[in-house]
Amino acid sequence: MSTSQLPQHPIEAHLSNLGSRWLLVLERTLPNSPQEIWAALTQKDLVRRWAPFDPDRDLTETGFVALPEAGAGAADDRDDADDTDESIGTIVTVAPQRMLSLVWGGDALDIELAPTASATIVRLSHTFDDRENASSYAAGWHLCLTALDGVASGLDVPRMVGEDAKLHGWDALQEKYEDLFSR
Template sequence: MTFADAKVVADGDRWTLILIRELPRPPAEVWLALVDPARLDRWAPFSADRSLSDTGPATLTMVDGDERTALPAVVHRAEPPRLLEYTWGEDLLRWELEPSGTGTRLTLRHTLADRDLDAMVAAGWHLCADVLQRLLAGEAVRAIRGRDAMNHGWPELRDRYAARFAGS
């Protein structure tokens, strides 16, 4: 699977990575995968201490094998099933869901403080979105996180995204 579109745009003194993926399930199902801690834990790079369907503080914990790194988060907007926006550490993530045929067009706008991370972050979200796609199709899958991503093509994806973003 690939992102239908992937680019990096200047956003003041920060950079926004924009990734678009077509998913074959309706927005309401995709929404649940974005906000429900049990579902997030099956595809995202982090676990959540609570549902992200309500605004307010949360903790998103990066998972890398046995290592855990808790980062503060704040859900700023939760408008089911079309918009979810939260901070994660110093980053801002905005998930936009639009009906697309019988499925959903999912747009992630991940605002980064450091442009040098764009290809690495894109490769990580690419793998996560692949898992999400399979999860939504009903497959028994598990998240690809941290060092485990190296065994699932992350270095090659990072290099492809770096080449793609080089002219941005």
């Protein structure tokens, strides 16, 4: 499948200064039910198709979870000694079909679902330390949410994280988000 066949989303995000941290929020309306999106958000084999990490288990229960960066090796094959901050996550909230919250690499990620009559609003909030990373994170999450949209719709979505993100327009997205945040 080519990227042109993937769902398209606007360059849209909000960046807020929280004092010592930053909050990036991307909101997308996806044409899927909360049940379809929840499955893509929590079933490890589906998460691997859209997220920047490869979980070692389904994301359906709170607690620790291995979340190595996508492409760092299959979760089942990696060395158990991979205990870097980026590879260890904590699932904080699991509210089926409403909210998934986790901490990954020291950053808080909240994904909220709000059903409408014919779609679901997905709101991804990422709290992080360094303002310099804002446009990079926004570009990455833009691609991840595009892939989530495709996965939830049953499409065969190409890998769009890590180095593969550059093949799907990450550089241009990063520039557009930097421009958006500099206004």
